[in-house]
Amino acid sequence: MNKSNLYCVIMAGGIGSRFWPMSTTKYPKQFQDILGTGRTMIQQTYDRISELFPAENIFVVTSKEYLELTYAQLPEINPNHIVGEPMMKNTAACNLYMANKISEINPEAQLVVLPADHLILKEARFQEKITLALSLVQQNDYLITLGIKPTRPDTGYGYIQYLSEENKSIFKVKTFTEKPNLEIAKAFLESGDFLWNAGIFVWSVKSIKNAFEKYLPEMVQQFNYCEYNSQKEEHCIEEIYPKLTKISIDNGILEKAKNVHVIPADLGWSDLGTWTSVYQNAAKDDQNNAVNSKNILSYNSKGNVVRLKSKNKAAIIDGLKNYIVVDTDKALLICPRDHDQLIKDYVQDLKNLKKGDRFM
Amino acid sequence: MNKSNLYCVIMAGGIGSRFWPMSTTKYPKQFQDILGTGRTMIQQTYDRISELFPAENIFVVTSKEYLELTYAQLPEINPNHIVGEPMMKNTAACNLYMANKISEINPEAQLVVLPADHLILKEARFQEKITLALSLVQQNDYLITLGIKPTRPDTGYGYIQYLSEENKSIFKVKTFTEKPNLEIAKAFLESGDFLWNAGIFVWSVKSIKNAFEKYLPEMVQQFNYCEYNSQKEEHCIEEIYPKLTKISIDNGILEKAKNVHVIPADLGWSDLGTWTSVYQNAAKDDQNNAVNSKNILSYNSKGNVVRLKSKNKAAIIDGLKNYIVVDTDKALLICPRDHDQLIKDYVQDLKNLKKGDRFM
Numbered sequence: 223m224n225k226s227n228l229y230c231v232i233m234a235g236g237i238g239s240r241f242w243p244m245s246t247t248k249y250p251k252q253f254q255d256i257l258g259t260g261r262t263m264i265q266q267t268y269d270r271i272s273e274l275f276p277a278e279n280i281f282v283v284t285s286k287e288y289l290e291l292t293y294a295q296l297p298e299i300n301p302n303h304i305v306g307e308p309m310m311k312n313t314a315a316c317n318l319y320m321a322n323k324i325s326e327i328n329p330e331a332q333l334v335v336l337p338a339d340h341l342i343l344k345e346a347r348f349q350e351k352i353t354l355a356l357s358l359v360q361q362n363d364y365l366i367t368l369g370i371k372p373t374r375p376d377t378g379y380g381y382i383q384y385l386s387e388e389n390k391s392i393f394k395v396k397t398f399t400e401k402p403n404l405e406i407a408k409a410f411l412e413s414g415d416f417l418w419n420a421g422i423f424v425w426s427v428k429s430i431k432n433a434f435e436k437y438l439p440e441m442v443q444q445f446n447y448c449e450y451n452s453q454k455e456e457h458c459i460e461e462i463y464p465k466l467t468k469i470s471i472d473n474g475i476l477e478k479a480k481n482v483h484v485i486p487a488d489l490g491w492s493d494l495g496t497w498t499s500v501y502q503n504a505a506k507d508d509q510n511n512a513v514n515s516k517n518i519l520s521y522n523s524k525g526n527v528v529r530l531k532s533k534n535k536a537a538i539i540d541g542l543k544n545y546i547v548v549d550t551d552k553a554l555l556i557c558p559r560d561h562d563q564l565i566k567d568y569v570q571d572l573k574n575l576k577k578g579d580r581f582m
Numbered sequence: 583m584n585k586s587n588l589y590c591v592i593m594a595g596g597i598g599s600r601f602w603p604m605s606t607t608k609y610p611k612q613f614q615d616i617l618g619t620g621r622t623m624i625q626q627t628y629d630r631i632s633e634l635f636p637a638e639n640i641f642v643v644t645s646k647e648y649l650e651l652t653y654a655q656l657p658e659i660n661p662n663h664i665v666g667e668p669m670m671k672n673t674a675a676c677n678l679y680m681a682n683k684i685s686e687i688n689p690e691a692q693l694v695v696l697p698a699d700h701l702i703l704k705e706a707r708f709q710e711k712i713t714l715a716l717s718l719v720q721q722n723d724y725l726i727t728l729g730i731k732p733t734r735p736d737t738g739y740g741y742i743q744y745l746s747e748e749n750k751s752i753f754k755v756k757t758f759t760e761k762p763n764l765e766i767a768k769a770f771l772e773s774g775d776f777l778w779n780a781g782i783f784v785w786s787v788k789s790i791k792n793a794f795e796k797y798l799p800e801m802v803q804q805f806n807y808c809e810y811n812s813q814k815e816e817h818c819i820e821e822i823y824p825k826l827t828k829i830s831i832d833n834g835i836l837e838k839a840k841n842v843h844v845i846p847a848d849l850g851w852s853d854l855g856t857w858t859s860v861y862q863n864a865a866k867d868d869q870n871n872a873v874n875s876k877n878i879l880s881y882n883s884k885g886n887v888v889r890l891k892s893k894n895k896a897a898i899i900d901g902l903k904n905y906i907v908v909d910t911d912k913a914l915l916i917c918p919r920d921h922d923q924l925i926k927d928y929v930q931d932l933k934n935l936k937k938g939d940r941f942m
Contacts, residue, residue, distance in 0.1 A: 521917075536914070538913070538929075551892075552895060556899050558900060561901065
């Protein structure tokens with residue numbers, strides 16, 4: 223495979239409000255060492271893909287607000303390849319933007335697009351599946367997504383139904399279903415021919431641009447107004463972004479396109495979308511507490527995830543079972559682990575307080 | 583009554599480790615607004631006694647370490663009357679020290695000695711009982727303590743057994759018992775002739791000096807070495823303090839003296855010795871949570887005491903019942919209210935950590 227045609231885009235624009243107060247709009251999850259491994263999520267993502275792609279072929283697309291954070295955390299990446307969107311417009315827009323930008327550099331590019339804030343434990347398996355996908359999109363007009371075998375009826379994920387054939391490593395996608403209710407999620411899990419959509423996409427710039435032409439032609443028109451990789455690009459993007467439709471790449475393209483394929487991949491994957499998933503993936507002490515500091519002493523406490531932002535702070539935890547305790551200089555959260563989906567509502571309540579924004 | 587003979591000493595040397603992490607060795611409870619009323623405990627104590635005594639007759643004895651805090655919080659008091667002990671030697675030493683110092687100024691002085699960190703809700707009743715005691719010690723060689731009618735079999739207090747006679751407002755003390763076990767405390771409560779020792783003492787300097795001569799003659803010798811209210815005092819005190827016996831005024835004098843009397847006083851008193859007593863005395867919301875900030879939002883939570891030191895911090899509390907939550911820049915405490923007696927042990931565990939002292 224000609225490596226010079228292989229490109230990677232790390233999507234790093236999220237806010238991570240379900241991770242409040244550790245993740246804030248000013249300093250979101252992808253820029254933090256959520257699991258306490260010594261590398262932030264976006265650095266882990268970079269580490270994972272850096273061997274597969276020439277350094278100059280790696281791009282990051284994030285919010286304009288996070289450009290400085292990204293420069294600082296990923297000094298290995300050419301700053302011109304770290305792109306700031308002027309506002310959040312969901313994932314269709316940034317995918318078209320990056321496809322146009324890379325296509326202008328190399329119209330033969332094959333592209334991997336992946337989120338900056340996911341955990342993947344099985345790195346070799348990941349690289350193997352990505353390599354397979356890249357070789358497939360070189361020869362076929364495929365839009366490929368990696369699919370994770372579901373382990374529970376999670377209602378927070380997108381599900382992919384595929385047409386199963388024996389002895390194959392890639393399958394045609396039949397349907398996409400975003401965030402099903404619990405009953406449906408259980409049925410999906412039992413049926414066995416559904417996978418979680420990990421949001422890791424592989425395609426050629428040609429194929430994805432064709433798909434946009436077909437399913438989001440207006441957005442293509444809007445983006446065609448700009449001249450990429452020129453001094454005018456930034457100003458032009460500022461002009462078109464306010465007019466763009468907010469739609470995900472899943473809803474806008476993948477649910478409609480006929481050439482979507484899935485590669486099932488056992489990656490040791492978690493989207494680390496909630497404190498519960500952090501708890502599940504973090505190292506635990508003999509009482510099953512996941513703590514991130516030696517200065518945390520626990521008594522009569524089991525199954526908690528405790529995160530102190532300051533290394534100079536101590537904590538005493540007595541009598542808590544299965545709680546989330548997160549402390550930063552701006553906010554303290556104490557909440558049962560099974561209420562982690564409510565955190566974004568609590569944050570909204572705080573915002574509704576006078577001057578509540580200062581805690582975000 | 584000749585007001586010029588009336589003196590008051592506020593004892594403010596405690597560390598308050600049961601109030602960690604709000605109370606620390608650097609910034610103990612008496613210098614904090616524990617109840618959120620807008621005045622610190624020592625300021626409240628000053629407010630309570632300031633009408634009874636000429637301003638120049640009010641003294642504070644504290645640790646040398648807390649002199650600056652005291653100057654700052656009580657600018658009304660002559661700085662020469664704010665006395666710093668070079669080390670903690672329990673309450674006998676500081677009582678003899680202050681008796682000597684005041685006696686040198688006015689050998690006819692009548693003296694009220696009281697802790698800086700207690701809550702008294704019934705201020706008028708307090709002033710009435712103090713005035714009564716002062717008039718009694720002017721004419722009698724009495725050592726008087728105020729006694730609080732017990733409301734529960736508390737094992738953390740000292741108990742005073744008195745010889746009851748009808749229609750009297752002052753009684754001779756029969757026995758003192760420090761911190762009885764629960765069974766004995768229950769028996770005391772039932773018998774009806776026991777009171778809690780509030781640590782509020784009234785005596786003339788003559789009477790207390792006589793008592794020291796009789797029961798702690800060695801300590802009297804040691805203190806006689808110094809010249810009070812002179813430039814040499816501080817240096818001399820530094821020299822004698824290391825040699826002094828550590829003993830409380832209760833153990834050293836009151837348990838032995840034959841002229842100890844008690845005035846029962848319904849003062850709305852609490853020593854605020856634990857977070858539970860703070861909880862009991864603090865204002866509560868409709869879910870019986872005692873919180874000290876509008877930036878605390880609680881859900882499914884009842885009966886908690888929550889204290890955030892920073893006004894610029896928010897907290898979300900979900901699913902806690904009857905907990906203590908205290909947050910400072912150095913430490914976070916989460917602990918069931920009925921474990922508040924264990925806090926000092928937890929603090930000791932923290933100190934045993936390498937560099938644990940920085941959290942105190």
